[in-house]
Amino acid sequence: xxxxxxxxxxxxxxxxxKGHTIVPSATVVPQDDPTLLFTxxxxxxxxxxFLNLETRDYQRAVDSQKVLRxxxxxxxxxxxxxDHTHHTFFxxxxxxxxxxxxSADGIGKGYxxxxxxxxxxxxxxxxAGLDKNRLYATVHISDDEALGHWLKLTSLPxxxxxxxxxxxxxxxxxxxxxxxxxxxxxxxxxxxxxxGKPTCRPNCDCGRFVEVWNLVxxxxxxxxxxxxxxxxxxxxxxxxxxxxxxxxxxxxDSNYATDLFTPIIKQxxxxxxxxxxxxxxxxxxxxxxxxxxxxxxxxxxxGALPSNEGRGYVVRRILRRAAxxxxxxxIHEPFLYKLSGRVIDIMGEAxxxxxxxxxxxxxxxxxxxxxxxxxxxxxxxxxxQIASKLKASKGTVISGPDTFKLYDTFGFPLDLTQVxxxxxxFKVDSEGFKQAMTGQRERARAARGEVAYxxxxxxxYPACIFVGxxxxxxxxxxxxxxxxxxxIDKAEKGQTVxxxxxxxxxxxxxxxxxxxxxxxxxxxxxxxxLNAVKAFNGSTVHHAEIISGSIKLKDEVTATVDQQARLSTxxxxxxxxxxxxxLQQIVGKHVQQQGSMVSPKRxxxxxxxxxxxxxxxxxxVEHLVNRKIMDNLPVADQQMKLTEAQKTGAMALFGEKYGExxxxxxxxxxxxxxxxxxxxxxxxxxxxxxxxxxxxxxxGVRRIEAVVGEAAYKQIKQDQMLVAEIQYRLKANREDIVxxxxxxxxELKTLAKAKKEEVKLQQGSLIEGLFKEVKKVExxxxxxxxxxxxxxxxxxxxxxxxxxxxxxxIIILASTDEGKFGFTVAVGDELIKSKKFMAxxxxxxxxxxxxxxxxxxxxxxxVGGKDEGKLKEQMGKIEGIxxxxx
Numbered sequence: 001x002x003x004x005x006x007x008x009x010x011x012x013x014x015x016x017x018k019g020h021t022i023v024p025s026a027t028v029v030p031q032d033d034p035t036l037l038f039t040x041x042x043x044x045x046x047x048x049x050f051l052n053l054e055t056r057d058y059q060r061a062v063d064s065q066k067v068l069r070x071x072x073x074x075x076x077x078x079x080x081x082x083d084h085t086h087h088t089f090f091x092x093x094x095x096x097x098x099x100x101x102x103s104a105d106g107i108g109k110g111y112x113x114x115x116x117x118x119x120x121x122x123x124x125x126x127x128a129g130l131d132k133n134r135l136y137a138t139v140h141i142s143d144d145e146a147l148g149h150w151l152k153l154t155s156l157p158x159x160x161x162x163x164x165x166x167x168x169x170x171x172x173x174x175x176x177x178x179x180x181x182x183x184x185x186x187x188x189x190x191x192x193x194x195x196g197k198p199t200c201r202p203n204c205d206c207g208r209f210v211e212v213w214n215l216v217x218x219x220x221x222x223x224x225x226x227x228x229x230x231x232x233x234x235x236x237x238x239x240x241x242x243x244x245x246x247x248x249x250x251x252x253d254s255n256y257a258t259d260l261f262t263p264i265i266k267q268x269x270x271x272x273x274x275x276x277x278x279x280x281x282x283x284x285x286x287x288x289x290x291x292x293x294x295x296x297x298x299x300x301x302x303g304a305l306p307s308n309e310g311r312g313y314v315v316r317r318i319l320r321r322a323a324x325x326x327x328x329x330x331i332h333e334p335f336l337y338k339l340s341g342r343v344i345d346i347m348g349e350a351x352x353x354x355x356x357x358x359x360x361x362x363x364x365x366x367x368x369x370x371x372x373x374x375x376x377x378x379x380x381x382x383x384x385q386i387a388s389k390l391k392a393s394k395g396t397v398i399s400g401p402d403t404f405k406l407y408d409t410f411g412f413p414l415d416l417t418q419v420x421x422x423x424x425x426f427k428v429d430s431e432g433f434k435q436a437m438t439g440q441r442e443r444a445r446a447a448r449g450e451v452a453y454x455x456x457x458x459x460x461y462p463a464c465i466f467v468g469x470x471x472x473x474x475x476x477x478x479x480x481x482x483x484x485x486x487x488i489d490k491a492e493k494g495q496t497v498x499x500x501x502x503x504x505x506x507x508x509x510x511x512x513x514x515x516x517x518x519x520x521x522x523x524x525x526x527x528x529x530l531n532a533v534k535a536f537n538g539s540t541v542h543h544a545e546i547i548s549g550s551i552k553l554k555d556e557v558t559a560t561v562d563q564q565a566r567l568s569t570x571x572x573x574x575x576x577x578x579x580x581x582x583l584q585q586i587v588g589k590h591v592q593q594q595g596s597m598v599s600p601k602r603x604x605x606x607x608x609x610x611x612x613x614x615x616x617x618x619x620x621v622e623h624l625v626n627r628k629i630m631d632n633l634p635v636a637d638q639q640m641k642l643t644e645a646q647k648t649g650a651m652a653l654f655g656e657k658y659g660e661x662x663x664x665x666x667x668x669x670x671x672x673x674x675x676x677x678x679x680x681x682x683x684x685x686x687x688x689x690x691x692x693x694x695x696x697x698x699x700g701v702r703r704i705e706a707v708v709g710e711a712a713y714k715q716i717k718q719d720q721m722l723v724a725e726i727q728y729r730l731k732a733n734r735e736d737i738v739x740x741x742x743x744x745x746x747e748l749k750t751l752a753k754a755k756k757e758e759v760k761l762q763q764g765s766l767i768e769g770l771f772k773e774v775k776k777v778e779x780x781x782x783x784x785x786x787x788x789x790x791x792x793x794x795x796x797x798x799x800x801x802x803x804x805x806x807x808x809x810i811i812i813l814a815s816t817d818e819g820k821f822g823f824t825v826a827v828g829d830e831l832i833k834s835k836k837f838m839a840x841x842x843x844x845x846x847x848x849x850x851x852x853x854x855x856x857x858x859x860x861x862x863v864g865g866k867d868e869g870k871l872k873e874q875m876g877k878i879e880g881i882x883x884x885x886x
Contacts, residue, residue, distance in 0.1 A: 004246045004260050005349050007128075008064055008093070011240075014123050015062035015095045019109075025351070027302040028066040028089070029311065037311045038068040038299070042094035043173075043237050049098050050178040050218060050235060054660075059110040061096040064242060064350070066298055070314050078415070080291045082284060084254035085210070088318060089295035091242035095119065099233040113183075116215050116236050117149045120185060124213070128249055134188040136160045136202045136209065140169040140181030146217070150183070168203050171216040171237075178218045178231065185213040187248055212248065213240040254278060256287050264290040264342050271338065272329040285325040292322035293339045297347075300361045301354040303592055305608065305700050306368045312698075317413040319365065320372050324416060327376065334373060337366035360590040363610030364700030372411055378857070379410030383417070385841075387424050396425075400432015407433070408440065409855075459485050461500050461539040468505030468516070469637070469678065472561040476501045478553055490552040499527075499542045499551070505561050506542060508534035512596035513573055513677045517565055520557040525549030527557070568600035568709060570678045571686045574635055574667065575625065575708045576605050578683065580651070581671035582624040583607060583704075586617060593653055594701050598677065602692070602707050609702045613694050625689045632684035633668030640664060650674050688712040767801060774809065777879060780831065781809030784878045786871075790815045792822045792862060799826035800860060810837060812846075812878055814871055821871035823854070823863035832858050837882075845881050849874050 002010065012022050026045035030036045036044065042065040048054035068089050079086035099110040124130045132155055139146040141163045150161045163169075172179040186202040186209040194200050194208030202209040218235040220228040243255040250258050256265065256278070265276050265286050276286045299315050306316040319336065326335055340362045348355040386402050398421050406412035418428045462479045480500035481488045491497045506529060509515035515532035526547045535541050551557070576596055583591045587609060595606035613621070642662050646652070650664045651673045665675045667683055680686065690712040693705040707715050723737070732740045766787075774783045783802065787795060795813040802811045803826035811826040823846055827839045843861035847854035850873075852865025865871070874881070 001250055004242075004250075004258060004346070007246055007249055008091070008242065008350055010127055011093050011123065011245075012062055012064065014127050015060075015119070018060070018119060020060040020062040020095060021058040023061045023063045025063060025065045025091075028068050028298050029302040029304045037314060038070065038304075039065065040067055040069050041065075042067070042092040042239050046096060046098070046237070047173070050173065050237075052233075056098065059098050061098070063094055063096075065092045065094060066302075066351070067092045068295060068299060070295075070318070078419075080288055083207070084256055084278070084287070085207075085244065085247075087243060087255070087291050087294075089291065089298055093240040093242050093245065094238050095236070096238070097236035099235065110234075112234050112236060113146050113217055114149050114153070116217070116238065117146065117183065118153050120213055120215060120238070121154045124185065128245070130187065130248065132156075136162065136186040136188065138162050138164050138169055138184045138186065138202050140183075141165050143169070143181040143183070143217075146181065146183045162202060164203060171214075171218075172222060174222075176222050176224055178235070179220050179222050179228070180216060180218040180234075182214055182216040184211050184215070186210060187212050210244055210248070211241075212244055213238060256290060260346060261287075261290045263346060264293060264339055267339055267342050268329070268335075271335050272326075272331050274329060282329065285328045288325045289322050289329075289336070289339070292318050292325075293336055294343050294347075296322070296336065296365055297340050297343045297354055297361055298351075300364050300700075301351075301357045303608075305364060305594065305698060307698050307701075313413075316368065317415060319368050320411065320413055321416050321419070323369055323372055323376060324380075324420075327380065332373075332377075334366050334369035336369055337362045340365055357590055360588075360608060360610060360700070364608075367610055367700055375410040379406055379412050381858075382406065382410065383412075383420055387421075387426065390426060391424075396427060398426055398428045400429040400434075400436050403428050403430075403433040404436035404440075407437075459535070461535045461537060461541055463502075463538075464500040464540040465503040466505075466507065466540055467503045468507055468561060472505050472518075472563055472566060474503060474505040474559045475556065476503050476559060478551060478555045478557065481551070481553055490550060491546050492550045493525075493546050493548055496530075496543070496545050499544050500539055501542070501557070501559065504532070504540050504542070505559055506532040506540060507561075507566075507678055508532045508540040510534040511675065511677055512576075512598055514569060514597075514599040516561045516569075518560050518562040520544070520551075520559045522551075522555060522557045524555070525551050525557075527551060529559075565600045566678065567680070567685075568711070569598055570680050571709045572600070572603040572707075572711075573598045573675075573677045574665075574679045574683065575686055575689055575706065576603050577665060577667055577671045577673055577675070577679075578625045578628050578686075578689070579603075579605055579621070579704065579706065580607070580673070581667070582621045582628075583609075586620045586624065587613065593651075601711055602705060605704045605706070606697060606701055607704070608700055610700050612696065612702065618691055618694055622689060622691050628667065628670055629683050629686045629689060631668070632682050633670060634666075635679050635681055635683060636666045637679065638664045638666070645674060648672065685709075688716075690715050767798060767805075770798075770802065771805070774806065778883060779808075780837070781806050781828075782812075782879065782882070783809065784812045784814075784875070786814045786816075786875060788815055788817075791817075792824065792864075795822070795824040796860065796862065799824045802826060803828050803859065807831075810842065810882060812842075812882075814875065816868045816871060819866065819868050821850070821852070821865050821868050823850075823852075823871075825854075825856070825861045825863070827859060829859075842882055846874070846878070849877070849881055 016022055026039055028039050030039055030044065042063065049056060070088050080088055097110045097112065124135065125132050135156065137150045137156055139161065147161060150156055151158060169182050169184065171182045189208055189210060195204065195206035200206060200208060216237040218237055219231055221231055223229055243260060246258045246260060247255045252258050255261065268286055268289055269276055274282060277283055295318050296315065304311045304315050306312055306319060322336055341358065344354050344358050354361065383406060386398060390398065403414065403417050406417050407414060414430065414433055421428050459482065467474060478499060479502050481491055482498040506516040506518065507513065509532065517531065518529050520527040520529065526549065528545045528547050529542050530545060531543045533541050576598060580593055590608060592608045594608060597604040639661055642660055645662050645664050649672060662674045663676050664672060665679055666672045687709045689706060689708050691704060691706045692715065695703050697703045727734055727737055730737060730740045770783060770785060773785060774781050795815060799811050799813050803809065807828040807830040809828045813824045815822055825839045825843045827837050831837045838858040839861035840856045840858060843854035843856055843863050847863045850863065850865050850870040851867060852863045854861060854863030856862055
């Protein structure tokens with residue numbers, strides 16, 4: 001029996017022998033297609049060829065493409081684990097022909113339907129060894145040409161070549177664009193897998209017939225009116241699910257029974273102490289975990305990281321769904337990161353890049369698991385409470401606010417709550433969830449009070465070409481004037497407008513770099529440029545204030561960029577390139593840029609790394625960057641083809657869209673990146689580099705903030721003044737500052753320890769006194785007490801001790817401080833076991849009555865609020881609140 005690695009290689013070698021070029025898989029995170037979250041088909045990396053936007057130096061290609069399908073019409077996420085064939089991540093084997101020349105003779109030339117069918121039949125029956133009697137072919141109802149080839153070139157009888165309508169046998173890239181009929185090859189798994197109906201055949205829902213290979217013949221272009229226009233050049237695009245092929249060739253009953261998955265499932269068995277049984281309920285959890293860990297390894301390995309937006313949110317959803325499945329298998333510690341190594345053992349031979357990034361992948365997964373694990377059990381507990389109340393009230397829909405709370409407080413993605421609800425026979429109010437989400441975002445924006453200036457999407461701005469790499473002054477003409485996206489002919493003194501020029505020396509904000517500022521002038525006006533941005537159509541739009549005079553369309557102006565601001569921005573941008581290279585040299589090659597901000601005042605650099613940098617690493621990075629500044633490296637920019645730039649080793653950003661021509665910035669031999677930003681000519685112009693801060697901003701993502709040049713000099717002067725101030729206050733010589741500080745800190749520790757002991761003594765006597773105030777209400781020992789002057793920590797400590805002494809009791813301690821108030825709620829273990837009272841539930845009731853916020857665990861919870869009067873108003877009503885007497 002061939003291994004999965006041997007089967008993949010068998011496919012690639014077969015088509016190589018037929019004159020095909022083996023093309024490496026594109027990353028599962030698209031690098032140059034902003035329309036896609038993830039690569040979802042083998043054709044993604046060849047799309048520009050089909051659209052006549054690109055040509056290659058080969059006409060035949062073969063590949064095994066990494067694919068992730070989790071959104072849109074190609075969304076298999078909800079089906080994963082329920083059956084044995086659906087996956088989020090999988091491999092798509094494909095062979096391709098670009099163009100169908102009339103002379104298709106000769107190895108390496110284009111081909112069309114005849115050769116495609118011949119190749120497919122030869123590979124499946126002679127190389128893969130599939131039983132011919134189990135194979136079926138389907139063709140489009142109008143495609144007699146393909147039908148004829150199947151009957152003439154293969155041994156398939158007429159009854160096993162069947163016609164189907166568009167739904168099954170017509171492929172389209174979109175509502176418009178390249179399309180064509182397709183021919184699918186199906187494998188009959190046998191009657192035991194079927195529905196038993198006499199009408200059972202390929203495309204039946206029962207699962208007996210497995211679609212193995214889809215042969216797409218791209219010969220038309222769909223027009224906006226729905227009509228089909230023949231293409232001048234025809235293409236072949238085939239796709240075969242690798243996991244399904246392995247399933248069939250290894251003669252297994254399931255994709256999950258192949259060597260692509262069984263090692264992962266076996267390690268999961270070892271971790272949870274349970275046996276995988278495909279037909280039992282727990283089998284679903286094993287399959288979900290095995291599928292999702294593969295998706296995590298490849299998405300994180302290709303540069304995506306867990307976050308709350310875009311593809312990062314998809315990664316987070318997949319990980320949290322898998323983590324919750326771990327809980328169903330009674331795994332309560334991070335475990336997915338351990339499985340990542342098994343995936344790499346299986347797939348690393350075919351995809352060596354995941355081997356190189358193994359440590360990074362594992363640590364990102366572990367960090368995210370730990371973060372979610374802190375709230376997972378609490379969230380599951382809340383979900384159980386919601387479900388129990390819903391069942392008791394005979395409800396069927398979990399409300400939007402409840403769903404949002406699971407998301408906002410406990411990190412449960414909407415689809416995870418939907419899965420859990422479905423398991424209990426409930427539905428989720430998705431619209432209510434979206435409304436709650438929208439409301440939160442609007443409140444957050446209002447709280448920040450931030451409004452960023454951008455060019456409106458709705459406006460088709462005239463072309464405005466950037467010409468400012470080598471000159472900061474340009475004579476040019478106005479070709480567009482706008483106020484609030486409306487085109488105008490003239491602007492007067494005092495107005496703030498958006499203006500485009502025929503060409504401009506002003507760099508438009510983009511790629512993390514701030515836009516230029518400056519002035520425009522002519523004999524009739526003076527204009528202050530507040531910012532420059534790139535519009536969606538590539539034009540540069542200037543946000544401007546008319547200082548004097550007026551400006552109208554076609555007027556000539558002299559545009560002058562603020563030289564000091566540009567130079568300072570350029571220094572910071574060049575510093576980011578040096579910083580990334582230094583991080584890769586000192587921290588590791590896994591460091592990849594995840595975002596940046598460059599302004600005249602500072603820089604911010606976000607990068608992949610799984611732990612905080614210690615002071616020694618930061619010092620080494622800072623020193624290396626400053627050494628390269630002192631080396632006065634030449635900073636060169638070159639225009640070249642993207643393919644040439646990649647061959648030179650120039651770094652590109654994940655997700656960034658690049659054209660055929662790119663700009664490469666080199667800092668000597670130390671750094672080389674694709675970049676359209678502005679830079680200095682020599683590294684020595686940076687003067688000085690100083691790191692200000694290093695911190696975590698997401699799972700596996702760190703951020704460094706730094707300054708260069710004059711900003712760095714000012715920072716050092718501030719640090720010197722701070723040291724001088726400390727020296728003055730301590731009345732110490734500079735060399736004795738640390739010694740004196742340590743002595744004072746030890747003295748403070750001694751005082752704090754003594755105070756803590758005193759508080760404990762006070763607590764002890766106070767606790768004894770509080771026992772006398774306990775009363776019985778409905779067989780519950782109840783203590784409600786206002787203790788002004790105590791901190792929340794102090795009350796929590798006392799309440800915890802009291803609940804141990806009162807196993808059948810409820811303790812409510814309250815205090816006020818500077819107009820604010822706080823409650824600490826504790827419940828004894830006997831009451832918790834009876835499930836009559838939970839501290840968290842009581843806290844929520846008190847919070848609702850006092851206008852505060854509260855919650856917590858069943859044993860201990862807290863409430864806080866800003867209106868002291870509310871506490872005093874409700875203190876006498878606490879008993880009624882607890883026992884629902886109000």
